[in-house]
Amino acid sequence: MPLRFLEYTSPDDWTAITSWLARRDAGEDNVEPLVRDILTNVRDRGDEAVAEYTRRFDCPSLASTQLAVPKEDIASALEQIPAEDAAIIREAAANIRDFHLRQKQNSWITTPVPGTTLGQLVLPVDRAGLYVPGGQGGETPLISSLLMNAIPAQVAGVKTICVVSPPRKDGTLNPYILATAAILGIDTIFMCGSAWAIAALAYGTESIPRVDVIAGPGNIFVTTAKRLLVGQVGIDMIAGPSEIAILADSTANPKWLAADMLSQAEHDPLASSILISSDNRLLDEVKKELALQLSTLPRQEIAAKSLGEWSALIHVPDLESGMELINRLAPEHFELSVADPWAWIGSVRNAGAVFMGHSTPEPVGDYFAGPNHVLPTLSTARFSSALSVDTFCKKTSLICTDQAYIGTHGSKVARLARLEGLEAHARSVEQRLENP
Ligand SMILES: NC(=O)c1ccc[n+]([C@@H]2O[C@H](COP(=O)([O-])OP(=O)(O)OC[C@H]3O[C@@H](n4cnc5c(N)ncnc54)[C@H](O)[C@@H]3O)[C@@H](O)[C@H]2O)c1
Numbered sequence: 001m002p003l004r005f006l007e008y009t010s011p012d013d014w015t016a017i018t019s020w021l022a023r024r025d026a027g028e029d030n031v032e033p034l035v036r037d038i039l040t041n042v043r044d045r046g047d048e049a050v051a052e053y054t055r056r057f058d059c060p061s062l063a064s065t066q067l068a069v070p071k072e073d074i075a076s077a078l079e080q081i082p083a084e085d086a087a088i089i090r091e092a093a094a095n096i097r098d099f100h101l102r103q104k105q106n107s108w109i110t111t112p113v114p115g116t117t118l119g120q121l122v123l124p125v126d127r128a129g130l131y132v133p134g135g136q137g138g139e140t141p142l143i144s145s146l147l148m149n150a151i152p153a154q155v156a157g158v159k160t161i162c163v164v165s166p167p168r169k170d171g172t173l174n175p176y177i178l179a180t181a182a183i184l185g186i187d188t189i190f191m192c193g194s195a196w197a198i199a200a201l202a203y204g205t206e207s208i209p210r211v212d213v214i215a216g217p218g219n220i221f222v223t224t225a226k227r228l229l230v231g232q233v234g235i236d237m238i239a240g241p242s243e244i245a246i247l248a249d250s251t252a253n254p255k256w257l258a259a260d261m262l263s264q265a266e267h268d269p270l271a272s273s274i275l276i277s278s279d280n281r282l283l284d285e286v287k288k289e290l291a292l293q294l295s296t297l298p299r300q301e302i303a304a305k306s307l308g309e310w311s312a313l314i315h316v317p318d319l320e321s322g323m324e325l326i327n328r329l330a331p332e333h334f335e336l337s338v339a340d341p342w343a344w345i346g347s348v349r350n351a352g353a354v355f356m357g358h359s360t361p362e363p364v365g366d367y368f369a370g371p372n373h374v375l376p377t378l379s380t381a382r383f384s385s386a387l388s389v390d391t392f393c394k395k396t397s398l399i400c401t402d403q404a405y406i407g408t409h410g411s412k413v414a415r416l417a418r419l420e421g422l423e424a425h426a427r428s429v430e431q432r433l434e435n436p
Pocket residue numbers: 057058132133134135136142145166192193194195217218219220221222239240241242267268373374375
């Protein structure tokens with residue numbers, strides 16, 4: 001099984017690593033003109049265009065009046081899935097809600113000096129649109145993506161939440177998606193996907209409301225549409241192909257490390273799994289384990305491409321150099337697979353999420369623990385953060401001054417205005433000084 005083996009002994013080795021990984025980001029250029037056409041068509045022709053694309057790509061018989069999932073179908077979907085599965089989804093939802101409730105920011109008001117009250121209102125957006133990927137023609141429903149996008153929006157207090165997802169060939173959505181929506185209390189779902197669904201949410205159509213923020217992962221057509229519509233509508237982020245980087249010492253279990261690397265490799269041929277260690281014996285054993293475990297994976301073809309193209313075992317002289325490399329990589333997921341992970345947490349500067357110690361496999365975070373699994377990729381953890389309640393909020397400043405404040409400070413404001421050549425600004429304040 002082909003897999004890169006690299007040495008990182010000093011920052012000089014970083015150039016080779018970065019020029020290799022930077023190529024993962026290429027490839028959107030060919031898609032952009034196609035997506036621009038789709039956006040224009042949906043903006044001009046609304047539901048008719050959305051239904052036309054859906055018929056061409058997903059469901060040949062769908063009528064333009066059939067885009068909305070009947071509310072009764074959502075309510076009855078819970079009867080179509082096993083009760084034990086519904087219980088697990090409910091438990092995961094409760095954990096995710098509990099975590100996101102802690103993120104909620106309050107509005108605040110302060111009186112820094114007599115005569116003035118200042119503050120910040122934290123307000124939810126009115127309407128959010130959530131994209132739930134089709135997942136292999138609807139056969140692998142992305143339940144967790146719906147939970148991870150909807151719950152922060154609900155905690156933020158968003159009143160109108162619309163879900164879009166591509167229909168299966170028979171004009172239905174997977175019952176697990178509908179049942180998850182029912183568990184969340186969401187009853188507005190439209191059967192459309194790809195760039196036309198994003199366009200419909202951004203512009204609004206006869207049946208699909210125009211929203212303020214669009215969140216949710218998707219393929220290259222979805223992410224290109226989101227990128228082109230920024231400014232027209234708020235977006236969560238451009239979540240690229242999955243990544244995991246692991247820093248391991250000799251106490252780590254090679255079978256576990258290989259399984260963790262494969263957990264992200266199976267997402268996408270462009271996924272990246274990187275193991276960093278100063279223990280050559282461990283790196284060798286993980287390599288053998290990867291070949292063994294890969295051979296029995298259902299998504300072997302995808303995972304093998306990811307391991308061959310975008311994954312690596314990297315030898316470092318010591319854990320300090322390994323941590324330096326992690327901070328340069330700024331991975332989406334970072335597993336600290338060492339004896340005492342808490343001793344290293346102060347050295348972490350760039351990572352989307354950190355998984356602490358041997359018994360914290362990344363999928364616990366993907367599905368169940370509570371933190372959001374929509375995370376910055378492609379090194380953007382250097383400056384951006386996980387999807388959160390904040391994604392669905394905006395902050396409005398509040399300013400209140402009284403006549404005494406204007407009497408004390410008004411002339412300073414007027415002077416600053418005149419320094420900028422803005423006479424009307426100065427007079428606006430002076431009106432209150434001269435005609436109290
Ligand atoms: N980063 C994350 O948090 C995260 C989580 C889950 C999934 N993902 C990613 O989301 C993606 C999901 O992809 P998916 O295929 O399952 O679902 P998807 O809904 O994103 O894509 C399917 C849609 O794209 C349309 N499509 C197919 N070919 C097209 C073409 N040539 N032109 C225009 N549209 C076309 C299909 O008809 C369908 O409507 C994967 O890349 C996965 O890695 C990311």
